[in-house]
Amino acid sequence: MERTLNPAVAHMDESLIREMTRVAEECGAVNLAQGFPDYPTPEAVLDAARAALREGRNGYTRTWGDPALRSALARHLREFWGLAYDAEEECVITCGASEAIMATLLSLLAPGEAIVVPEPIYENYLPASRLARAEVRLLELDPFTGRWDPTALDEALTGAKVLVLNTPANPTGKVWRLEELETLAELLRRHDCLLVTDETYAFITRPGQRHVPPATVGDLRGRTVTIGSFSKTYAVTGWRVGFACAPRPLMEGIRRAHDFFTICAPAPFQAALVEALKLPESYYTDMAASYRRRCDLLRAGLAETGFITGDPDGSYFLLLDVSSLGIEDDRTWSVAFAKERGVAGVAGSAFLLRGMPREDGRAPDRRGTFLRLSFGSSEARIAEAIRRLKGA
Ligand SMILES: Cc1ncc(COP(=O)(O)O)c(C=O)c1O
Known part of the structure:
Protein backbone atom coordinates (compact mmCIF):
# COMPACT_ATOMS: atom_id res chain seq x y z
CA MET A 1 0.00 0.00 0.00
CA GLU A 2 2.83 2.39 0.92
CA ARG A 3 4.12 2.14 -2.65
CA THR A 4 0.94 3.76 -3.92
CA LEU A 5 1.37 6.84 -1.73
CA ASN A 6 3.41 9.95 -2.24
CA PRO A 7 6.48 9.28 -0.01
CA ALA A 8 5.92 12.66 1.67
CA VAL A 9 2.57 11.35 2.92
CA ALA A 10 3.66 7.77 3.52
CA HIS A 11 6.21 9.08 6.02
CA MET A 12 3.84 11.40 7.85
CA ASP A 13 2.77 10.38 11.32
CA GLU A 14 -0.69 11.03 12.60
CA SER A 15 -0.46 14.32 14.50
CA LEU A 16 0.65 13.35 18.01
CA ILE A 17 -1.36 16.26 19.37
CA ARG A 18 -4.61 14.78 18.10
CA GLU A 19 -3.50 11.29 19.11
CA MET A 20 -2.91 12.49 22.69
CA THR A 21 -6.36 14.08 22.72
CA ARG A 22 -7.78 10.66 21.93
CA VAL A 23 -5.63 9.06 24.64
CA ALA A 24 -6.89 11.68 27.13
CA GLU A 25 -10.51 10.92 26.21
CA GLU A 26 -9.95 7.17 26.52
CA CYS A 27 -8.22 7.25 29.89
CA GLY A 28 -10.01 10.27 31.40
CA ALA A 29 -6.84 12.38 31.69
CA VAL A 30 -7.01 16.18 31.78
CA ASN A 31 -6.18 17.16 28.21
CA LEU A 32 -3.37 19.71 28.23
CA ALA A 33 -2.15 18.28 24.92
CA GLN A 34 -4.28 20.11 22.40
CA GLY A 35 -3.99 23.89 22.36
CA PHE A 36 -7.59 24.94 21.94
CA PRO A 37 -8.42 28.24 23.60
CA ASP A 38 -10.84 27.85 26.49
CA TYR A 39 -11.96 31.47 26.22
CA PRO A 40 -15.40 32.89 25.35
CA THR A 41 -15.92 33.90 21.74
CA PRO A 42 -17.17 37.51 21.93
CA LEU A 277 -11.78 43.21 14.03
CA LYS A 278 -13.84 46.04 15.58
CA LEU A 279 -13.18 44.85 19.15
CA PRO A 280 -11.45 47.41 21.40
CA GLU A 281 -7.84 47.09 22.49
CA SER A 282 -9.02 46.04 25.98
CA TYR A 283 -10.29 42.75 24.50
CA TYR A 284 -6.72 41.80 23.60
CA THR A 285 -5.12 42.99 26.83
CA ASP A 286 -7.76 41.18 28.92
CA MET A 287 -7.21 37.98 26.96
CA ALA A 288 -3.41 38.15 27.30
CA ALA A 289 -3.76 38.79 31.05
CA SER A 290 -6.13 35.85 31.41
CA TYR A 291 -3.69 33.48 29.70
CA ARG A 292 -0.85 34.77 31.85
CA ARG A 293 -2.85 34.00 35.00
CA ARG A 294 -3.32 30.45 33.74
CA CYS A 295 0.39 30.18 32.93
CA ASP A 296 1.34 31.38 36.40
CA LEU A 297 -1.14 28.96 37.98
CA LEU A 298 0.26 26.00 36.03
CA ARG A 299 3.89 26.95 36.65
CA ALA A 300 3.34 27.45 40.37
CA GLY A 301 1.47 24.14 40.67
CA LEU A 302 4.14 22.25 38.76
CA ALA A 303 6.88 23.82 40.87
CA GLU A 304 5.14 22.39 43.95
CA THR A 305 5.27 18.93 42.38
CA GLY A 306 9.03 19.28 41.83
CA PHE A 307 8.85 19.61 38.03
CA ILE A 308 11.07 22.19 36.35
CA THR A 309 9.38 24.26 33.65
CA GLY A 310 10.22 26.97 31.18
CA ASP A 311 8.78 30.49 31.46
CA PRO A 312 7.19 31.30 28.08
CA ASP A 313 6.88 34.89 26.85
CA GLY A 314 4.09 34.05 24.42
CA SER A 315 1.66 31.46 23.01
CA TYR A 316 -0.08 29.25 25.56
CA PHE A 317 2.39 26.43 25.90
CA LEU A 318 4.65 25.54 28.77
CA LEU A 319 7.51 23.06 28.54
CA LEU A 320 8.15 20.60 31.30
CA ASP A 321 11.82 19.66 31.59
CA VAL A 322 12.06 15.86 31.66
CA SER A 323 15.69 15.66 30.53
CA SER A 324 16.83 14.11 33.80
CA LEU A 325 14.47 11.11 33.46
CA GLY A 326 16.52 9.30 30.78
CA ILE A 327 13.46 8.65 28.59
CA GLU A 328 14.24 6.43 25.58
CA ASP A 329 10.89 6.79 23.80
CA ASP A 330 8.96 9.84 24.91
CA ARG A 331 5.84 8.99 22.89
CA THR A 332 5.34 5.79 24.83
CA TRP A 333 6.34 7.63 28.01
CA SER A 334 3.80 10.45 27.46
CA VAL A 335 0.95 7.96 26.97
CA ALA A 336 1.97 6.18 30.19
CA PHE A 337 2.22 9.58 31.95
CA ALA A 338 -1.35 10.43 30.84
CA LYS A 339 -2.65 7.10 32.11
CA GLU A 340 -0.76 7.04 35.38
CA ARG A 341 -0.67 10.74 36.34
CA GLY A 342 -3.98 11.76 34.71
CA VAL A 343 -2.58 14.64 32.63
CA ALA A 344 -2.01 14.49 28.87
CA GLY A 345 0.75 16.53 27.24
CA VAL A 346 2.66 16.19 23.98
CA ALA A 347 6.05 14.46 23.84
CA GLY A 348 8.85 16.83 22.86
CA SER A 349 10.12 14.58 20.05
CA ALA A 350 6.92 15.44 18.13
CA PHE A 351 8.54 18.86 17.59
CA LEU A 352 11.98 17.59 16.60
CA LEU A 353 13.00 16.36 13.17
CA ARG A 354 14.91 13.45 14.70
CA GLY A 355 11.69 12.26 16.37
CA MET A 356 9.65 12.17 13.17
CA PRO A 357 9.23 9.27 10.73
CA ARG A 358 12.20 9.01 8.40
CA GLU A 359 12.09 8.41 4.68
CA ASP A 360 15.16 6.14 4.94
CA GLY A 361 13.15 3.75 7.14
CA ARG A 362 15.41 4.13 10.19
CA ALA A 363 13.70 4.33 13.57
CA PRO A 364 13.13 7.87 14.82
CA ASP A 365 15.13 9.07 17.81
CA ARG A 366 12.59 9.78 20.56
CA ARG A 367 14.82 10.30 23.55
CA GLY A 368 12.76 12.75 25.54
CA THR A 369 13.84 16.08 26.97
CA PHE A 370 10.55 17.95 27.33
CA LEU A 371 6.77 17.57 27.48
CA ARG A 372 4.53 20.31 26.09
CA LEU A 373 1.53 21.33 28.21
CA SER A 374 -1.09 23.82 27.06
CA PHE A 375 -2.45 26.46 29.43
CA GLY A 376 -5.15 27.43 26.93
CA SER A 377 -7.50 25.45 29.20
CA SER A 378 -9.66 27.05 31.89
CA GLU A 379 -8.25 27.77 35.36
CA ALA A 380 -10.52 25.04 36.75
CA ARG A 381 -9.07 22.50 34.38
CA ILE A 382 -5.52 23.58 35.14
CA ALA A 383 -6.25 23.34 38.87
CA GLU A 384 -7.57 19.80 38.33
CA ALA A 385 -4.40 18.87 36.40
CA ILE A 386 -2.27 20.14 39.27
CA ARG A 387 -4.38 18.25 41.81
CA ARG A 388 -3.78 15.04 39.87
CA LEU A 389 -0.07 15.65 39.45
CA LYS A 390 0.19 16.14 43.20
CA GLY A 391 -1.55 12.80 43.57
CA ALA A 392 -4.26 14.44 45.71
C1 LIG B 1 2.07 27.92 15.46
C2 LIG B 1 0.75 27.55 14.89
N1 LIG B 1 0.47 27.89 13.63
C3 LIG B 1 -0.71 27.57 13.08
C4 LIG B 1 -1.68 26.88 13.78
C5 LIG B 1 -2.95 26.51 13.11
O1 LIG B 1 -3.83 27.60 13.15
P1 LIG B 1 -5.20 27.59 12.39
O2 LIG B 1 -6.24 27.11 13.33
O3 LIG B 1 -5.40 29.04 12.02
O4 LIG B 1 -5.06 26.73 11.20
C6 LIG B 1 -1.43 26.51 15.10
C7 LIG B 1 -2.43 25.74 15.86
O5 LIG B 1 -2.20 25.17 16.88
C8 LIG B 1 -0.18 26.85 15.67
O6 LIG B 1 0.11 26.50 16.93
Whole structure:
Protein backbone atom coordinates (compact mmCIF):
# COMPACT_ATOMS: atom_id res chain seq x y z
CA MET A 1 0.00 0.00 0.00
CA GLU A 2 2.83 2.39 0.92
CA ARG A 3 4.12 2.14 -2.65
CA THR A 4 0.94 3.76 -3.92
CA LEU A 5 1.37 6.84 -1.73
CA ASN A 6 3.41 9.95 -2.24
CA PRO A 7 6.48 9.28 -0.01
CA ALA A 8 5.92 12.66 1.67
CA VAL A 9 2.57 11.35 2.92
CA ALA A 10 3.66 7.77 3.52
CA HIS A 11 6.21 9.08 6.02
CA MET A 12 3.84 11.40 7.85
CA ASP A 13 2.77 10.38 11.32
CA GLU A 14 -0.69 11.03 12.60
CA SER A 15 -0.46 14.32 14.50
CA LEU A 16 0.65 13.35 18.01
CA ILE A 17 -1.36 16.26 19.37
CA ARG A 18 -4.61 14.78 18.10
CA GLU A 19 -3.50 11.29 19.11
CA MET A 20 -2.91 12.49 22.69
CA THR A 21 -6.36 14.08 22.72
CA ARG A 22 -7.78 10.66 21.93
CA VAL A 23 -5.63 9.06 24.64
CA ALA A 24 -6.89 11.68 27.13
CA GLU A 25 -10.51 10.92 26.21
CA GLU A 26 -9.95 7.17 26.52
CA CYS A 27 -8.22 7.25 29.89
CA GLY A 28 -10.01 10.27 31.40
CA ALA A 29 -6.84 12.38 31.69
CA VAL A 30 -7.01 16.18 31.78
CA ASN A 31 -6.18 17.16 28.21
CA LEU A 32 -3.37 19.71 28.23
CA ALA A 33 -2.15 18.28 24.92
CA GLN A 34 -4.28 20.11 22.40
CA GLY A 35 -3.99 23.89 22.36
CA PHE A 36 -7.59 24.94 21.94
CA PRO A 37 -8.42 28.24 23.60
CA ASP A 38 -10.84 27.85 26.49
CA TYR A 39 -11.96 31.47 26.22
CA PRO A 40 -15.40 32.89 25.35
CA THR A 41 -15.92 33.90 21.74
CA PRO A 42 -17.17 37.51 21.93
CA GLU A 43 -21.00 37.72 21.78
CA ALA A 44 -20.90 40.36 19.05
CA VAL A 45 -18.94 37.97 16.85
CA LEU A 46 -21.35 35.09 17.51
CA ASP A 47 -24.30 37.38 16.73
CA ALA A 48 -22.66 38.42 13.48
CA ALA A 49 -22.20 34.74 12.52
CA ARG A 50 -25.88 33.99 13.24
CA ALA A 51 -26.93 37.02 11.19
CA ALA A 52 -24.67 36.02 8.28
CA LEU A 53 -26.16 32.52 8.21
CA ARG A 54 -29.72 33.89 8.40
CA GLU A 55 -29.03 36.42 5.67
CA GLY A 56 -28.01 33.54 3.41
CA ARG A 57 -24.34 34.38 3.09
CA ASN A 58 -23.69 30.71 2.43
CA GLY A 59 -22.14 30.71 -1.01
CA TYR A 60 -18.49 31.03 -2.00
CA THR A 61 -16.89 34.39 -1.35
CA ARG A 62 -14.34 35.92 -3.66
CA THR A 63 -11.42 33.46 -3.74
CA TRP A 64 -9.03 35.94 -2.11
CA GLY A 65 -11.56 36.50 0.67
CA ASP A 66 -14.59 38.62 1.46
CA PRO A 67 -13.55 42.18 0.46
CA ALA A 68 -15.00 43.56 3.73
CA LEU A 69 -12.84 41.19 5.78
CA ARG A 70 -9.73 41.91 3.76
CA SER A 71 -10.13 45.63 4.14
CA ALA A 72 -10.89 45.31 7.90
CA LEU A 73 -7.82 43.08 8.22
CA ALA A 74 -5.54 45.55 6.42
CA ARG A 75 -6.76 48.33 8.73
CA HIS A 76 -6.33 46.14 11.82
CA LEU A 77 -2.78 45.11 10.87
CA ARG A 78 -1.86 48.73 10.30
CA GLU A 79 -3.39 50.01 13.53
CA PHE A 80 -2.11 47.25 15.84
CA TRP A 81 1.23 46.38 14.36
CA GLY A 82 2.17 49.09 11.88
CA LEU A 83 2.02 46.53 9.05
CA ALA A 84 1.06 48.12 5.73
CA TYR A 85 -0.60 45.69 3.31
CA ASP A 86 -2.94 46.53 0.47
CA ALA A 87 -6.25 44.68 0.93
CA GLU A 88 -6.85 44.33 -2.82
CA GLU A 89 -3.43 43.12 -3.89
CA GLU A 90 -1.53 41.78 -0.90
CA CYS A 91 -3.91 39.78 1.32
CA VAL A 92 -5.63 36.42 1.06
CA ILE A 93 -8.10 34.92 3.53
CA THR A 94 -7.44 31.19 3.98
CA CYS A 95 -8.86 28.20 5.84
CA GLY A 96 -6.83 28.91 8.95
CA ALA A 97 -3.12 29.59 9.23
CA SER A 98 -2.75 25.88 8.41
CA GLU A 99 -3.87 26.38 4.84
CA ALA A 100 -1.88 29.62 4.59
CA ILE A 101 1.28 27.69 5.56
CA MET A 102 0.59 24.96 2.98
CA ALA A 103 -0.33 27.39 0.19
CA THR A 104 2.70 29.57 0.93
CA LEU A 105 5.32 26.84 1.16
CA LEU A 106 3.96 24.92 -1.82
CA SER A 107 3.85 28.05 -3.95
CA LEU A 108 7.35 29.23 -2.99
CA LEU A 109 9.37 26.02 -2.88
CA ALA A 110 10.34 23.97 -5.92
CA PRO A 111 11.64 20.40 -5.47
CA GLY A 112 15.18 20.40 -4.10
CA GLU A 113 15.14 24.00 -2.88
CA ALA A 114 16.12 24.46 0.74
CA ILE A 115 13.99 25.69 3.63
CA VAL A 116 15.44 26.54 7.05
CA VAL A 117 13.22 25.71 10.01
CA PRO A 118 13.98 26.58 13.64
CA GLU A 119 13.66 23.54 15.89
CA PRO A 120 11.63 22.74 18.04
CA ILE A 121 9.24 22.93 15.07
CA TYR A 122 5.51 23.58 15.00
CA GLU A 123 4.32 20.34 13.39
CA ASN A 124 2.82 21.71 10.13
CA TYR A 125 5.98 23.10 8.55
CA LEU A 126 7.60 19.76 7.97
CA PRO A 127 4.76 18.01 6.08
CA ALA A 128 4.37 21.15 3.93
CA SER A 129 8.11 21.20 3.15
CA ARG A 130 8.13 17.49 2.40
CA LEU A 131 5.11 17.75 0.08
CA ALA A 132 7.03 20.46 -1.75
CA ARG A 133 9.97 18.00 -1.95
CA ALA A 134 12.16 20.70 -0.41
CA GLU A 135 15.39 20.12 1.48
CA VAL A 136 14.81 20.82 5.18
CA ARG A 137 17.62 22.40 7.19
CA LEU A 138 17.35 23.03 10.89
CA LEU A 139 18.29 25.94 13.10
CA GLU A 140 18.52 24.60 16.62
CA LEU A 141 16.96 26.73 19.36
CA ASP A 142 17.34 25.97 23.03
CA PRO A 143 13.76 24.91 23.87
CA PHE A 144 13.85 26.60 27.27
CA THR A 145 15.83 29.82 26.66
CA GLY A 146 15.14 30.24 22.92
CA ARG A 147 18.84 30.95 22.31
CA TRP A 148 20.22 30.38 18.79
CA ASP A 149 23.51 30.79 17.03
CA PRO A 150 23.73 33.43 14.25
CA THR A 151 26.75 31.63 12.74
CA ALA A 152 24.75 28.41 12.46
CA LEU A 153 21.92 30.33 10.80
CA ASP A 154 24.35 31.99 8.42
CA GLU A 155 25.54 28.55 7.37
CA ALA A 156 22.04 27.08 7.08
CA LEU A 157 20.86 29.99 4.92
CA THR A 158 23.59 29.50 2.34
CA GLY A 159 21.74 28.76 -0.89
CA ALA A 160 18.39 28.43 0.93
CA LYS A 161 15.17 29.86 -0.51
CA VAL A 162 13.01 30.27 2.60
CA LEU A 163 13.31 30.66 6.36
CA VAL A 164 10.19 29.93 8.35
CA LEU A 165 9.72 31.63 11.70
CA ASN A 166 7.03 31.23 14.32
CA THR A 167 6.66 34.10 16.76
CA PRO A 168 5.29 33.84 19.43
CA ALA A 169 6.33 30.22 19.09
CA ASN A 170 4.64 26.89 19.56
CA PRO A 171 5.91 24.89 21.46
CA THR A 172 8.66 26.99 23.08
CA GLY A 173 6.75 30.20 23.90
CA LYS A 174 9.64 32.20 22.47
CA VAL A 175 8.81 35.73 21.31
CA TRP A 176 11.49 36.89 18.90
CA ARG A 177 12.88 40.22 20.10
CA LEU A 178 13.60 43.23 17.91
CA GLU A 179 17.40 42.82 18.17
CA GLU A 180 17.15 39.18 17.10
CA LEU A 181 14.94 40.11 14.16
CA GLU A 182 17.41 42.79 13.12
CA THR A 183 20.18 40.18 13.06
CA LEU A 184 17.87 37.92 11.08
CA ALA A 185 17.04 40.72 8.61
CA GLU A 186 20.72 41.27 7.92
CA LEU A 187 21.35 37.55 7.34
CA LEU A 188 18.31 37.18 5.09
CA ARG A 189 19.36 40.20 3.04
CA ARG A 190 22.87 38.80 2.66
CA HIS A 191 21.54 35.43 1.46
CA ASP A 192 18.64 36.94 -0.51
CA CYS A 193 16.32 34.56 1.28
CA LEU A 194 12.55 34.79 1.78
CA LEU A 195 10.91 34.78 5.21
CA VAL A 196 7.61 33.12 6.08
CA THR A 197 6.35 34.11 9.53
CA ASP A 198 3.59 32.37 11.41
CA GLU A 199 2.10 34.86 13.87
CA THR A 200 -0.87 32.79 15.01
CA TYR A 201 -0.27 33.79 18.67
CA ALA A 202 0.44 37.50 18.01
CA PHE A 203 -1.96 38.60 20.75
CA ILE A 204 -1.02 36.00 23.36
CA THR A 205 2.08 37.39 25.02
CA ARG A 206 3.14 38.09 28.56
CA PRO A 207 1.73 41.53 29.54
CA GLY A 208 4.38 44.12 28.72
CA GLN A 209 6.06 41.81 26.16
CA ARG A 210 4.86 43.03 22.78
CA HIS A 211 4.97 40.87 19.69
CA VAL A 212 7.11 42.35 16.90
CA PRO A 213 5.89 41.40 13.41
CA PRO A 214 9.06 40.60 11.46
CA ALA A 215 7.78 42.43 8.35
CA THR A 216 8.04 45.72 10.31
CA VAL A 217 11.79 45.26 10.88
CA GLY A 218 14.40 46.76 8.53
CA ASP A 219 13.78 45.82 4.90
CA LEU A 220 12.08 42.52 5.74
CA ARG A 221 8.64 43.49 4.43
CA GLY A 222 9.75 43.04 0.81
CA ARG A 223 10.85 39.42 1.37
CA THR A 224 8.27 38.33 3.95
CA VAL A 225 4.99 36.43 3.92
CA THR A 226 3.07 37.29 7.12
CA ILE A 227 0.69 34.53 8.17
CA GLY A 228 -1.92 34.95 10.88
CA SER A 229 -5.04 33.35 12.24
CA PHE A 230 -8.37 34.27 13.77
CA SER A 231 -8.49 30.87 15.52
CA LYS A 232 -6.83 31.60 18.85
CA THR A 233 -7.36 35.35 19.07
CA TYR A 234 -11.16 35.07 18.99
CA ALA A 235 -11.50 31.48 20.23
CA VAL A 236 -12.89 30.21 16.91
CA THR A 237 -10.52 27.37 16.03
CA GLY A 238 -13.35 25.44 14.33
CA TRP A 239 -14.31 28.27 12.00
CA ARG A 240 -11.14 27.76 9.98
CA VAL A 241 -10.23 31.31 9.05
CA GLY A 242 -6.71 32.70 8.76
CA PHE A 243 -4.74 34.82 6.35
CA ALA A 244 -1.50 35.50 4.53
CA CYS A 245 -0.18 38.90 3.48
CA ALA A 246 2.78 39.53 1.21
CA PRO A 247 4.06 41.79 -1.55
CA ARG A 248 2.24 41.19 -4.82
CA PRO A 249 4.75 38.94 -6.64
CA LEU A 250 4.69 36.48 -3.71
CA MET A 251 0.96 36.88 -3.10
CA GLU A 252 0.08 35.95 -6.68
CA GLY A 253 1.47 32.44 -6.22
CA ILE A 254 -0.07 31.99 -2.78
CA ARG A 255 -3.50 33.04 -4.08
CA ARG A 256 -3.23 30.61 -6.98
CA ALA A 257 -2.42 27.69 -4.65
CA HIS A 258 -5.19 28.75 -2.24
CA ASP A 259 -7.72 28.90 -5.09
CA PHE A 260 -7.12 25.27 -6.00
CA PHE A 261 -6.84 24.06 -2.38
CA THR A 262 -10.08 25.40 -0.97
CA ILE A 263 -11.63 28.04 -3.29
CA CYS A 264 -12.37 30.18 -0.23
CA ALA A 265 -12.67 30.18 3.55
CA PRO A 266 -16.16 29.68 5.10
CA ALA A 267 -18.31 32.61 3.96
CA PRO A 268 -20.52 33.26 7.03
CA PHE A 269 -17.54 33.17 9.35
CA GLN A 270 -15.57 35.55 7.19
CA ALA A 271 -18.50 37.96 7.46
CA ALA A 272 -18.65 37.52 11.26
CA LEU A 273 -14.96 38.16 11.72
CA VAL A 274 -15.34 41.68 10.33
CA GLU A 275 -17.08 42.31 13.68
CA ALA A 276 -14.17 40.72 15.58
CA LEU A 277 -11.78 43.21 14.03
CA LYS A 278 -13.84 46.04 15.58
CA LEU A 279 -13.18 44.85 19.15
CA PRO A 280 -11.45 47.41 21.40
CA GLU A 281 -7.84 47.09 22.49
CA SER A 282 -9.02 46.04 25.98
CA TYR A 283 -10.29 42.75 24.50
CA TYR A 284 -6.72 41.80 23.60
CA THR A 285 -5.12 42.99 26.83
CA ASP A 286 -7.76 41.18 28.92
CA MET A 287 -7.21 37.98 26.96
CA ALA A 288 -3.41 38.15 27.30
CA ALA A 289 -3.76 38.79 31.05
CA SER A 290 -6.13 35.85 31.41
CA TYR A 291 -3.69 33.48 29.70
CA ARG A 292 -0.85 34.77 31.85
CA ARG A 293 -2.85 34.00 35.00
CA ARG A 294 -3.32 30.45 33.74
CA CYS A 295 0.39 30.18 32.93
CA ASP A 296 1.34 31.38 36.40
CA LEU A 297 -1.14 28.96 37.98
CA LEU A 298 0.26 26.00 36.03
CA ARG A 299 3.89 26.95 36.65
CA ALA A 300 3.34 27.45 40.37
CA GLY A 301 1.47 24.14 40.67
CA LEU A 302 4.14 22.25 38.76
CA ALA A 303 6.88 23.82 40.87
CA GLU A 304 5.14 22.39 43.95
CA THR A 305 5.27 18.93 42.38
CA GLY A 306 9.03 19.28 41.83
CA PHE A 307 8.85 19.61 38.03
CA ILE A 308 11.07 22.19 36.35
CA THR A 309 9.38 24.26 33.65
CA GLY A 310 10.22 26.97 31.18
CA ASP A 311 8.78 30.49 31.46
CA PRO A 312 7.19 31.30 28.08
CA ASP A 313 6.88 34.89 26.85
CA GLY A 314 4.09 34.05 24.42
CA SER A 315 1.66 31.46 23.01
CA TYR A 316 -0.08 29.25 25.56
CA PHE A 317 2.39 26.43 25.90
CA LEU A 318 4.65 25.54 28.77
CA LEU A 319 7.51 23.06 28.54
CA LEU A 320 8.15 20.60 31.30
CA ASP A 321 11.82 19.66 31.59
CA VAL A 322 12.06 15.86 31.66
CA SER A 323 15.69 15.66 30.53
CA SER A 324 16.83 14.11 33.80
CA LEU A 325 14.47 11.11 33.46
CA GLY A 326 16.52 9.30 30.78
CA ILE A 327 13.46 8.65 28.59
CA GLU A 328 14.24 6.43 25.58
CA ASP A 329 10.89 6.79 23.80
CA ASP A 330 8.96 9.84 24.91
CA ARG A 331 5.84 8.99 22.89
CA THR A 332 5.34 5.79 24.83
CA TRP A 333 6.34 7.63 28.01
CA SER A 334 3.80 10.45 27.46
CA VAL A 335 0.95 7.96 26.97
CA ALA A 336 1.97 6.18 30.19
CA PHE A 337 2.22 9.58 31.95
CA ALA A 338 -1.35 10.43 30.84
CA LYS A 339 -2.65 7.10 32.11
CA GLU A 340 -0.76 7.04 35.38
CA ARG A 341 -0.67 10.74 36.34
CA GLY A 342 -3.98 11.76 34.71
CA VAL A 343 -2.58 14.64 32.63
CA ALA A 344 -2.01 14.49 28.87
CA GLY A 345 0.75 16.53 27.24
CA VAL A 346 2.66 16.19 23.98
CA ALA A 347 6.05 14.46 23.84
CA GLY A 348 8.85 16.83 22.86
CA SER A 349 10.12 14.58 20.05
CA ALA A 350 6.92 15.44 18.13
CA PHE A 351 8.54 18.86 17.59
CA LEU A 352 11.98 17.59 16.60
CA LEU A 353 13.00 16.36 13.17
CA ARG A 354 14.91 13.45 14.70
CA GLY A 355 11.69 12.26 16.37
CA MET A 356 9.65 12.17 13.17
CA PRO A 357 9.23 9.27 10.73
CA ARG A 358 12.20 9.01 8.40
CA GLU A 359 12.09 8.41 4.68
CA ASP A 360 15.16 6.14 4.94
CA GLY A 361 13.15 3.75 7.14
CA ARG A 362 15.41 4.13 10.19
CA ALA A 363 13.70 4.33 13.57
CA PRO A 364 13.13 7.87 14.82
CA ASP A 365 15.13 9.07 17.81
CA ARG A 366 12.59 9.78 20.56
CA ARG A 367 14.82 10.30 23.55
CA GLY A 368 12.76 12.75 25.54
CA THR A 369 13.84 16.08 26.97
CA PHE A 370 10.55 17.95 27.33
CA LEU A 371 6.77 17.57 27.48
CA ARG A 372 4.53 20.31 26.09
CA LEU A 373 1.53 21.33 28.21
CA SER A 374 -1.09 23.82 27.06
CA PHE A 375 -2.45 26.46 29.43
CA GLY A 376 -5.15 27.43 26.93
CA SER A 377 -7.50 25.45 29.20
CA SER A 378 -9.66 27.05 31.89
CA GLU A 379 -8.25 27.77 35.36
CA ALA A 380 -10.52 25.04 36.75
CA ARG A 381 -9.07 22.50 34.38
CA ILE A 382 -5.52 23.58 35.14
CA ALA A 383 -6.25 23.34 38.87
CA GLU A 384 -7.57 19.80 38.33
CA ALA A 385 -4.40 18.87 36.40
CA ILE A 386 -2.27 20.14 39.27
CA ARG A 387 -4.38 18.25 41.81
CA ARG A 388 -3.78 15.04 39.87
CA LEU A 389 -0.07 15.65 39.45
CA LYS A 390 0.19 16.14 43.20
CA GLY A 391 -1.55 12.80 43.57
CA ALA A 392 -4.26 14.44 45.71
C1 LIG B 1 2.07 27.92 15.46
C2 LIG B 1 0.75 27.55 14.89
N1 LIG B 1 0.47 27.89 13.63
C3 LIG B 1 -0.71 27.57 13.08
C4 LIG B 1 -1.68 26.88 13.78
C5 LIG B 1 -2.95 26.51 13.11
O1 LIG B 1 -3.83 27.60 13.15
P1 LIG B 1 -5.20 27.59 12.39
O2 LIG B 1 -6.24 27.11 13.33
O3 LIG B 1 -5.40 29.04 12.02
O4 LIG B 1 -5.06 26.73 11.20
C6 LIG B 1 -1.43 26.51 15.10
C7 LIG B 1 -2.43 25.74 15.86
O5 LIG B 1 -2.20 25.17 16.88
C8 LIG B 1 -0.18 26.85 15.67
O6 LIG B 1 0.11 26.50 16.93
